[in-house]
Structure formats: structure tokens, C-alpha cells
Amino acid sequence: MKGILKTTLFLTALLTSNVMAAPQDWQKIKRPVTGEPTPIGSYTNGCIIGAQALPYKGDGYQVIRMNKNRYYGHPDMIKYLQRLGKKVKDAGMPTMLIGDIAMPGGGRFLTGHASHQMGLDADIWLRMGMMSDQDALNSDGKGLLVVNRKAQRVDDSIWNGNHAELIRLAAQDTQVSRIFVNPAIKLKLCQTVKGDRSWLQKIRPWFGHDSHFHVRLTCPADAAYCENQTPVAAGDGCGAELYSWFEPKKPSAEPIKPKVTPPEPFLCQQVLTSPNRSEWLE
Numbered sequence: 334m335k336g337i338l339k340t341t342l343f344l345t346a347l348l349t350s351n352v353m354a355a356p357q358d359w360q361k362i363k364r365p366v367t368g369e370p371t372p373i374g375s376y377t378n379g380c381i382i383g384a385q386a387l388p389y390k391g392d393g394y395q396v397i398r399m400n401k402n403r404y405y406g407h408p409d410m411i412k413y414l415q416r417l418g419k420k421v422k423d424a425g426m427p428t429m430l431i432g433d434i435a436m437p438g439g440g441r442f443l444t445g446h447a448s449h450q451m452g453l454d455a456d457i458w459l460r461m462g463m464m465s466d467q468d469a470l471n472s473d474g475k476g477l478l479v480v481n482r483k484a485q486r487v488d489d490s491i492w493n494g495n496h497a498e499l500i501r502l503a504a505q506d507t508q509v510s511r512i513f514v515n516p517a518i519k520l521k522l523c524q525t526v527k528g529d530r531s532w533l534q535k536i537r538p539w540f541g542h543d544s545h546f547h548v549r550l551t552c553p554a555d556a557a558y559c560e561n562q563t564p565v566a567a568g569d570g571c572g573a574e575l576y577s578w579f580e581p582k583k584p585s586a587e588p589i590k591p592k593v594t595p596p597e598p599f600l601c602q603q604v605l606t607s608p609n610r611s612e613w614l615e
């Protein structure tokens with residue numbers, strides 16, 4: 334780990350003051366920060382040194398939303414997506430469309446995501462099949478909504494076996510810690526998955542996620558600065574917790590506290606203040 338400090342970060346930056354970076358600082362990073370692949374911080378407050386770009390087409394997959402420049406990830410994520418693409422292809426399924434991973438240096442987004450900050454999160458669309466290069470460049474509005482939002486249930490005229498199979502293949506990889514889906518999708522899987530149901534444990538209900546799902550990998554074994562999330566509870570998660578998502582919201586007894594943005598991890602601040610930064614800025 335000393336290597337990254339030596340090669341990419343200037344040690345005297347340790348003396349820089351604890352100034353909080355603005356999200357636009359991370360948008361300005363146009364190329365991966367050079368150094369040993371190092372995810373730093375947490376999924377919702379971090380950055381990545383040594384990210385790699387996912388090649389825009391490969392066996393069984395295609396990168397979309399390319400105009401957003403969010404197709405960079407930790408090498409583990411890149412390998413995971415390529416591995417998953419091969420499984421999709423071998424299963425004879427339509428091409429998997431990969432949306433946002435992380436920005437070249439990770440970090441906070443101006444719009445769109447609370448997480449995806451360390452290159453260990455990726456969005457996979459529920460629309461499947463190759464897009465034209467033009468559509469892959471700007472994919473806004475081209476998703477496939479599989480949930481009837483009013484009914485809070487999967488739309489059975491749209492949902493099909495490939496959706497369930499894609500999520501299963503994505504979840505069964507040992508590097509995956511969680512997959513976020515809309516509660517209606519989790520319910521559908523709970524009601525329909527036969528045989529091995531152990532992978533359902535990783536499928537977590539969350540807001541939105543009704544035209545894509547979100548894969549989160551665990552921190553790589555040697556990643557000293559990467560904070561894992563608490564492990565998911567035992568069981569398939571098809572019980573009371575899932576059903577609570579469909580109940581009307583109870584008014585909270587607690588007063589709503591204003592959101593406080595925590596300062597970024599120190600090593601991430603150093604990325605932004607490094608004297609080498611011209612190498613990766615626009």
C-alpha cells in the first residue's frame with residue numbers, strides 16, 4: 334500500500350487542510366487516477382485509485398450511457414462483469430446492458446447516485462439485447478420498466494424468465510455482497526424461484542431499481558482502505574422485512590434531522606490535491 338502513496342500521492346499533501354471536496358471536483362477527473370488499484374472509503378463516501386475502463390463491448394455485454402463517462406471500476410468489478418457477460422452468452426440470453434459503474438476516480442456524483450463511489454457498484458439494465466452505438470452513447474429514456482408502480486407489483490406482461498435468470502447469475506458470484514432491486518422484483522423472485530434459493534439472501538429490496546438492478550461487490554481481500562457494509566442477515570429475506578416495504582408509511586416519531594455530508598476519506602482528498610492531478614483532470 335505504501336506504493337500508492339509513493340507513486341501517485343504527494344506525502345506533503347498530508348499537511349493540507351481538511352477541506353471538503355465539491356462533487357464537481359470528481360466530475361472533472363476524466364481519466365483513472367494512476368496507481369495500484371485501491372478502493373478507498375465506503376460505497377457512499379469514497380473514491381478509487383487505479384480504476385479500469387470496461388471495454389465497451391464484450392462477450393454477452395454492452396456498455397451503455399457512455400456519454401456519462403461512468404464505466405470505470407475496480408479491476409475486480411471489470412472482471413466480474415466480463416465473467417457475467419460470458420455466462421449470459423453461454424446461457425443463450427440476449428446481450429446484457431451495463432449502465433453506470435463509477436467515474437474514473439470514483440467519488441461523489443452531482444446527480445444520480447448516492448453510492449457507486451469506489452468502483453465496486455454497477456447498474457445492470459433489465460432491458461436486454463444490443464443497442465445501436467448511438468443509443469448506447471445516450472441511453473436516457475431507453476430503459477425498460479418492469480414494475481407497475483401504482484400496483485407495486487411486477488408487470489407480468491413485461492417480466493420474463495431472462496430477468497430472473499440474469500439476476501440469479503449476477504447474484505451467484507461469490508464476490509457479490511448485495512444486489513438491490515425494487516421490492517416488487519424481490520417479491521416476484523420470492524414467489525417464483527424454485528430449487529436453490531440461497532442466492533435470494535443477497536437480493537435486497539430498495540427504492541427505485543425497477544428498470545435496472547444494482548450489484549455491489551465486497552471489498553477485495555487486500556483492500557486496506559475499503560469498508561465493507563454489514564453482512565446481510567441470514568435467510569432468503571422473503572418474510573416480514575420484505576412485506577414492510579408494501580405497507581403505508583407510518584409517520585415518524587423522531588424529528589427529521591438535516592442531512593450532514595461527512596468529509597471524504599483523507600486519501601480521497603489527497604487525490605484531488607495531488608500535484609499529479611493534471612494527469613487525470615480534463
Ligand SMILES: [Zn+2]
Pocket residue numbers: 446449454455456546547548
Ligand atoms: Zn446503482
